[in-house]
Amino acid sequence: MKISEDIAKVLMAGMKICPYCKKRINENATVCPYCQKNVPLPKPKFEEPKSKEEMEKDARFDMGCTIVVAALFIIGFALFYLIGEGIIDL
Numbered sequence: 001m002k003i004s005e006d007i008a009k010v011l012m013a014g015m016k017i018c019p020y021c022k023k024r025i026n027e028n029a030t031v032c033p034y035c036q037k038n039v040p041l042p043k044p045k046f047e048e049p050k051s052k053e054e055m056e057k058d059a060r061f062d063m064g065c066t067i068v069v070a071a072l073f074i075i076g077f078a079l080f081y082l083i084g085e086g087i088i089d090l
């Protein structure tokens with residue numbers, strides 16, 4: 001059913017559904033050609049750019065994750081080594 005899904009996507013590209021008569025109309029149409037009602041324009045798709053503060057917060061979060069992962073890796077490796085050497089007997 002992959003092909004029909006692709007066709008549906010192509011058919012839907014640049015189109016929207018009239019909220020009044022549910023017919024498919026041009027995405028940029030402000031008046032439905034079928035029922036002559038005013039239809040809302042599509043919402044802009046771009047996201048608001050992140051503020052500098054938010055980006056810094058994200059960077060700090062990434063840094064924290066990296067440190068935690070690195071610490072877990074080192075602890076795991078140390079345990080593996082100590083057990084392997086017979087220093088720790090579980």
Ligand SMILES: [Zn+2]
Pocket residue numbers: 018019020021022023032033034035036037
């Ligand atoms: Zn309509």
